[in-house]
Amino acid sequence: MNVWIAIGVTALGCYAVKLAGLLVPAGALERPLVRRLAALLPVALLAALTAQQTFADGHALVLDARAAGLGAAAVALVLRAPFLVVVAAAVVVTAGVRAVAG
Amino acid sequence: MGLSGFAFGVTSAGSGLTVWQSCALSLLVFTGASQFALVGALAAGGNPFTAAAGAFFLGVRNAFYGLRLSQLLALPRAVRPFAAQWVIDETTAVSLAQPTRRNARVGFAVTGVSLYLLWNLTTLLGALGAERIGDTDTWGLDAAGPAVFLALLAPMLKTTTERAVAALAVVLGVGLLPVLPAGVPVLVAALAAPVVLYVTGRREQRAQGGRGGQRGARGGER
Numbered sequence: 089m090n091v092w093i094a095i096g097v098t099a100l101g102c103y104a105v106k107l108a109g110l111l112v113p114a115g116a117l118e119r120p121l122v123r124r125l126a127a128l129l130p131v132a133l134l135a136a137l138t139a140q141q142t143f144a145d146g147h148a149l150v151l152d153a154r155a156a157g158l159g160a161a162a163v164a165l166v167l168r169a170p171f172l173v174v175v176a177a178a179v180v181v182t183a184g185v186r187a188v189a190g
Numbered sequence: 191m192g193l194s195g196f197a198f199g200v201t202s203a204g205s206g207l208t209v210w211q212s213c214a215l216s217l218l219v220f221t222g223a224s225q226f227a228l229v230g231a232l233a234a235g236g237n238p239f240t241a242a243a244g245a246f247f248l249g250v251r252n253a254f255y256g257l258r259l260s261q262l263l264a265l266p267r268a269v270r271p272f273a274a275q276w277v278i279d280e281t282t283a284v285s286l287a288q289p290t291r292r293n294a295r296v297g298f299a300v301t302g303v304s305l306y307l308l309w310n311l312t313t314l315l316g317a318l319g320a321e322r323i324g325d326t327d328t329w330g331l332d333a334a335g336p337a338v339f340l341a342l343l344a345p346m347l348k349t350t351t352e353r354a355v356a357a358l359a360v361v362l363g364v365g366l367l368p369v370l371p372a373g374v375p376v377l378v379a380a381l382a383a384p385v386v387l388y389v390t391g392r393r394e395q396r397a398q399g400g401r402g403g404q405r406g407a408r409g410g411e412r
Contacts (some may be wrong), residue, residue, distance in 0.1 A: 091211055094238035098228050099218035101242065102249035106221075107274040109256020110265070118257070121387070126254045127346075128355050128383035133248050134223065134343040135356035136363025136379030141230050141336040147368050157333035158340060165344045175197050178337030183330030 153189065157182030195309040197334040198225055199316020204326030205233035209317040216313040220306065221278050223342055224249045226335050227376070236373025244376045255282040262286065262294050276302030351390055358382035 142158045143149050160181035164174040195216065202212035207229055215225050224245035231241035256277045262285055265273055276298065284301045288294040320326050347353050363379035370378070 090238045091207060091232060094228060094232055094241050095211060095214055095218065097239065097242035098215070098224060098245045098249075101246040102219050102221055102224055102252070103274060105246070105249050105253040106256055106277040107271060109253035109277060110260045110270045110274055111267075112257070114257060114261060123254065124387060125383055126251060128352065128387060129380060130223070130248060130251050131343065131346050131352050131355045132359035132380050132382040133227070133244065133376060134339045134346070135359040136376050136382075137227055137230065137244075138336045138339040138343060139360040139364045140234075140367060140376065141339070142333075143364060144234065144367055146235065147372070149364060149367060153330065154333045154336065157330060158336055161333075161337040161340050165341060171194060171341050174341045175194060175334050175337045178333040179330040181330070182333035183328065186328065186330060 153182045153185035156185045194222065194338060195312030196316040196319075197331075197338060198222065198229075198309075199313040199318075200320040200326060200331050201226060201316075201335045202229045202313070203317045203320030204331050205229040207232070207317075209314070209321065212317040213310065213314055216310045219245070219249075220275055220309065221249050221252060222309075223339070226338055230335050231373045231376070234372045236371070240371070240373030240377065244373060244380075247377070247380055252277050255279070258282065259285055259298065262291065263298060264291065265295075273298070273302070276306065278305075280305055351386060354390075355382045355386045358386060 138158070142154050143151065145152075157178040157180075161174050161178040164177040169177070198216065199212055202215065202225070203209065207215075212229075215228065219225050219228075227248050228241055228245040231244055232238075236244075256274065259277060259282060260270070263273075281298050281301045285294045285298045288297045320331070323329060326332065343356065347356060359379040359382040362382060363375050366375040366378055
């Protein structure tokens with residue numbers, strides 16, 4: 089049930105912000121400060137989420153195969169690999185490290 | 191986004207969501223980063239509202255896409271509620287690249303329809319596939335989520351301001367993980383954006399005021 093509540097709230101919220109952008113008059117969100125904040129907000133969230141989903145195990149911080157996988161993704165990004173290759177690199181390396189480590 | 195719907199379906203199923211729940215997310219939310227964030231937060235044991243809040247804040251950028259698109263496409267008001275669901279990174283990028291309004295409208299519609307179909311179909315396949323293979327962690331599929339986030343983040347890290355925001359957010363998000371309820375540290379980490387913006391704003395002011403000769407010294411930061 090909790091999952092359905094989360095899905096419902098997220099769906100409503102995400103649809104509302106999409107629609108808001110199309111409906112509000114241009115001037116309302118065009119202030120430079122608001123624009124810069126809106127550009128930086130995803131940076132903060134994505135950085136925090138990347139780190140958490142790599143190093144978190146519940147409330148504990150761990151260094152496991154996922155870190156190696158993310159390292160591989162980072163290398164792929166530096167080499168300008170396509171999106172799917174980046175994700176695949178992370179998955180394959182993580183699985184490989186786990187298989188080797190048992 | 192296209193094919194990474196498969197990665198989302200797998201990650202979502204691996205996070206404990208049913209096939210129906212995974213598909214409902216792709217049909218109703220249809221903005222990739224928010225969906226990954228939500229299933230990640232739910233898997234970590236976050237309550238539905240903090241989990242949804244993180245996903246919502248990631249979706250806020252779509253409002254700014256909508257703003258640019260509404261000027262560009264000039265859609266009739268009655269059409270906007272239907273077009274809204276397709277206001278995402280890719281449709282915006284395609285529309286903005288078109289030379290005329292007519293081309294932009296066609297580009298928006300074609301990209302919107304094809305990505306919506308592809309994203310939902312691949313989500314279904316990914317979720318079904320994950321149920322087949324059982325323990326998705328053995329296959330390293332729990333690394334798909336963070337890799338997607340990193341791939342979305344990397345092109346955004348253009349200047350020192352963005353890098354500072356990312357670094358502070360990592361410190362807050364990871365540092366607060368052991369002490370705050372699941373899902374909350376990400377919301378606190380979002381504060382890195384206004385904090386860094388405030389600090390750089392103060393610095394720019396100080397550089398401009400007082401010492402006239404120093405003006406424009408920090409021009410490197412957009």
